Amino acid sequence: MPNLYVQSLHVHPVKSVAGTSPDEVAVEPWGLVGDRRWAVIDTEGTVISQRQEARMALASSRPLAGGRVALSAPGMPELVVEVPEPGPREPALHFGNKIDTLVAARSAADWFTAFLGRDARLVHMDDPEVRRPVDPHYALPGETVSLADAYPLLAVTTASLDALNELVAGGDHPQEGPLPMDRFRPNLVVAGADAWAEDEWRRVAVGEAVFRGVRECGRCVVTTTDQRTAERGREPLKTLARHRRIGKSLAFGRHMVPVVLGTVRVGDEVRVLE
Numbered sequence: 001m002p003n004l005y006v007q008s009l010h011v012h013p014v015k016s017v018a019g020t021s022p023d024e025v026a027v028e029p030w031g032l033v034g035d036r037r038w039a040v041i042d043t044e045g046t047v048i049s050q051r052q053e054a055r056m057a058l059a060s061s062r063p064l065a066g067g068r069v070a071l072s073a074p075g076m077p078e079l080v081v082e083v084p085e086p087g088p089r090e091p092a093l094h095f096g097n098k099i100d101t102l103v104a105a106r107s108a109a110d111w112f113t114a115f116l117g118r119d120a121r122l123v124h125m126d127d128p129e130v131r132r133p134v135d136p137h138y139a140l141p142g143e144t145v146s147l148a149d150a151y152p153l154l155a156v157t158t159a160s161l162d163a164l165n166e167l168v169a170g171g172d173h174p175q176e177g178p179l180p181m182d183r184f185r186p187n188l189v190v191a192g193a194d195a196w197a198e199d200e201w202r203r204v205a206v207g208e209a210v211f212r213g214v215r216e217c218g219r220c221v222v223t224t225t226d227q228r229t230a231e232r233g234r235e236p237l238k239t240l241a242r243h244r245r246i247g248k249s250l251a252f253g254r255h256m257v258p259v260v261l262g263t264v265r266v267g268d269e270v271r272v273l274e
Contacts, residue, residue, distance in 0.1 A: 002269035006206060007158055007191040008181075009266060013069045014061040014122070015039040015147045016049040018182075018227065024265040027209040027258050030128035030144045031152035032187055034063040037128075038081075039092060039101070039147045040112050043119045047094045047147070050222045053116055054230040067124075071108070073115050081108045084124050092123050094147065099132050101125055101147075134257065138214050143257055151214055151255035155198055156186040163195035164252065167239045176235040182227045183236070184219070184253060190270050198254040199246075202274035208262025210273070218249030 012019035015036045026033045038061070040048045050056045059073040067083040084102035091098040101123035103109075108122035125131055125147050134143040135150060145152050161181055168177035181189060188206065190198070201213035219240055224233045240250035 002192070004190055004192040004270040004272070006188065006264060006266050006268045006270060008189040009264060010185070010187050010189070011035045011063060012061065012185060013038055013063045014059075014071070015047065016051075016053075016056045016222070017071075018057065018060040020062055024263055026263050027153075027261050028128075029152070029258055029261065030146045031148060031258070032264075034067070035153075035187060036146045036148045037067065037125050038069055038104070039094070039123055039125075040116075040120050041090075041092050041101075041123055045091055045093050047092055048116070048120060050225055051220060053118075054225045054232055055116060057225055057227045057230045059115060071111060076111065076115055079107060079111045081105060081122060084126070086126070090121075090123055092147075095149070097132070099125065099147070101131075134214075138255075139257070140212075152258060153187045153211060153256040154185070154217055154253050155188040155190060155201070155204075155211070155213075155256050156181065156184055156253040157193040157195070157198050158189060158191045159193055159195040160198065160252065164236055164239065164244075167243050168235050171235070171239050171242070173233070173235050173238060176233045179223075179236055180227075183223045183225070185222070186253060188256070188264070192270075197272075199251070201254055201256075201272055203259075203272075204256070205260075205269075205271040205273055207264040207268035208260075209258060209264050210260035211256040212259050214255040214257055216246050216249050216251035217253040217255055219252050223252070 062070040071079045089100040104122040112120040165178040
């Protein structure tokens with residue numbers, strides 16, 4: 001096994017909903033294939049995430065052939081949602097930005113409305129190449145992103161999670177630890193590195209792909225949400241605020257942008273180029 005290697009890969013087809021952990025996945029310019037191409041919106045068109053609805057953690061999404069997605073949740077029937085046909089676009093409001101999307105079938109709206117107990121619709125980003133540029137303060141020309149919060153891919157090391165859990169254990173709320181990796185909803189989990197090593201990654205080769213390290217990932221209330229019960233706690237934000245404040249961010253993990261495409265696999269060597 002290489003010194004640094006991919007321990008796990010994670011794809012979340014629907015934003016803020018649980019996803020899958022494939023053994024291998026292709027990399028597109030806007031992220032891992034199938035990652036965050038769907039999102040739930042309210043009656044005003046605003047994207048609903050676990051920030052507003054912790055209950056979304058209890059739902060799961062599974063990618064299917066052709067971009068379709070299978071939805072499941074406790075007490076809900078499984079629903080397979082087809083990719084919407086081309087047609088009128090619905091602007092989804094995400095962090096103040098309008099993103100053109102296509103609305104999924106009424107059955108998907110009924111499913112999420114029943115599950116969340118509020119009016120909701122499911123939308124799909126059909127063409128990330130033209131729909132949403134990465135923040136121009138950090139992007140290179142032409143870089144785009146799916147319906148993820150800000151960047152195509154999030155990388156985290158297992159050593160950083162271990163270090164964070166040690167800090168939680170010595171803090172004010174040790175009963176809330178240790179925290180599992182799913183609190184942080186990464187795409188790429190790397191083993192073998194030193195704690196916080198990803199903070200310095202500027203260019204990293206993973207399997208056939210190469211990624212550009214952009215900036216730290218500022219964490220929010222979603223990380224305090226137990227992904228199995230949807231209950232909120234206080235960690236890790238209390239500990240990150242004390243030990244991992246970088247500028248205005250409570251930092252954990254690193255945002256990455258693909259610069260060379262290819263397939264990445266569990267067990268692949270991770271090489272820090274810069």
